[in-house]
Amino acid sequence: MxxxxxxxxxxxxxxxxxxxxxxxxxxxxxxxxxxxxxxxxxxxxxxxxxxxxxxxxxxxxxxxxxxxxxxxxxxDLFTSLQTAFEALDLNGNGIVTGEELYELVTNMGINIPLEECQSIIAFLDADGDD
Incomplete structure (x- = not known):
C-alpha cells in the first residue's frame, strides 16, 4: 500500500x-x-x-x-492513476525515468526535449533513486 x-x-x-x-x-x-x-x-x-x-x-x-x-x-481514481504510473514505467521496474517519459510523450505526439523530461523526473524523484 x-x-x-x-x-x-x-x-x-x-x-x-x-x-x-x-x-x-x-x-x-x-x-x-x-x-x-x-x-x-x-x-x-x-x-x-x-x-x-x-x-x-x-x-x-x-x-x-x-x-x-x-x-x-x-x-476508482486510484486504480486509474496507478495504471497511468504503470504506463509511464515502460520497463516495469517501479521507477519512471526521463527516457521513459520522453518515449511516452513522443509517442503521444508531444514535443518535449529529452533533457526537459529528465529534469521533470529529477524534480519528482524525492529519494534520488532515478
Whole structure:
C-alpha cells in the first residue's frame, strides 16, 4: 500500500503543471483526459467539490490522496492513476525515468526535449533513486 501511495504522489506532482503544490480544475481535467476519460466541465467541478474539503478551489496533495478512498463517479481514481504510473514505467521496474517519459510523450505526439523530461523526473524523484 505504501508504494501505491508513493506512486499516487508522483502522479500528483507530474500533473501539478505549475508546481505550486496544488491541482486546479484545469489540471484535474488534464489528468482525467490523459487517463482516457472525456470529462465535462460540470463533471470536473463536481470532482473538485468532492475533493476540495477546505473549499479553496484547489486540490492539495492530502485532498488528492483522500479522493482515492472516497471514490468518484468516474470510477476508482486510484486504480486509474496507478495504471497511468504503470504506463509511464515502460520497463516495469517501479521507477519512471526521463527516457521513459520522453518515449511516452513522443509517442503521444508531444514535443518535449529529452533533457526537459529528465529534469521533470529529477524534480519528482524525492529519494534520488532515478
Amino acid at each position: 505504501f508504494r501505491q501511495v508513493v506512486n499516487l504522489m508522483e502522479v500528483f506532482k507530474a500533473f501539478d503543471a505549475d508546481n505550486d503544490g496544488s491541482i486546479t480544475a484545469a489540471e484535474l481535467r488534464g489528468i482525467m483526459e490523459s487517463l482516457g476519460y472525456s470529462t465535462s466541465a460540470q463533471e470536473v467541478k463536481a470532482m473538485m467539490r468532492e475533493g476540495d474539503t477546505d473549499r479553496d478551489g484547489l486540490l492539495s496533495l492530502d485532498e488528492f490522496l483522500e479522493m482515492k478512498t472516497k471514490g468518484t463517479e468516474m470510477g
